[in-house]
Amino acid sequence: MQHTSTQDTLVGLFVAAGIAGLFFLALKVSNLSSLTEKDSYTLIARFENSGGLKVKSPVSAAGVKIGQVSSISLDTKTYESVVKMSINSQYNAIPNDTTASVFTAGLLGEQYVSLEPGGSEEFLKNNEAIEITQSAIILEKAIGQFLFKSAEEKK
Structure with missing residues (x-):
């Protein structure tokens, strides 16, 4: 051929x-x-433990991606994780009593920040902090606590 x-x-x-x-x-x-680069503004959240959260992890509200994590650093005074999030400017009406939580997509999926809006009529502005946060649930820690409690109950 x-x-x-x-x-x-x-x-x-x-x-x-x-x-x-x-x-x-x-x-x-x-x-x-x-x-x-889309128009965006920055919000800051402090977590006791940000788990496996990474730069460019999604930030969502009501299951809709509204931004991404732009940086993660450690505050050496409080030993908290400081997470800066870049939020698309079209979502500029986030109430100032919003809660930020670190969740995992699925059982072993990537981690992301979920924003749960509050009922305030005042909105967060550029470089403002979200005051109410919930840290990541570490699977190994949760299993360890479960095993420790079940071992105590058997005594």
């Missing part, structure tokens, strides 16, 4: 399309697919 230049060109195009598809899949998985 002879190879023609048309066959070689088609195989080359097929391989190039496959490589381009893998490249876009890698961007999507690594949360780098949004290369354009």
Whole structure:
């Protein structure tokens, strides 16, 4: 069977399309697919333990992604995790009594910040802090407490 230049060109195009598809899949998985910077503002939340939360983890309200985590640092005075979140500017009416919690998507999925809006008529502004927070539940710690309590009950 002879190879023609048309066959070689088609195989080359097929391989190039496959490589381009893998490249876009890698961007999507690594949360780098949004290369354009949207208008946003920053909110800050302090957690006793932010668990496995990472930069670029989603921030959601009512199950809708409204932003992402922009930085995580440790306050060396209070030993709390300081989480800065970049919130899309179209969601600029978040009440100032909103609660922030760290949840896990599924049993072993990625962690994200969930915002539960309060009933206040005043809204959070750029660089303001969310006062009410709930830290991540560490699965190993919860299992350890369960085992410790069940061992005490048997005594």
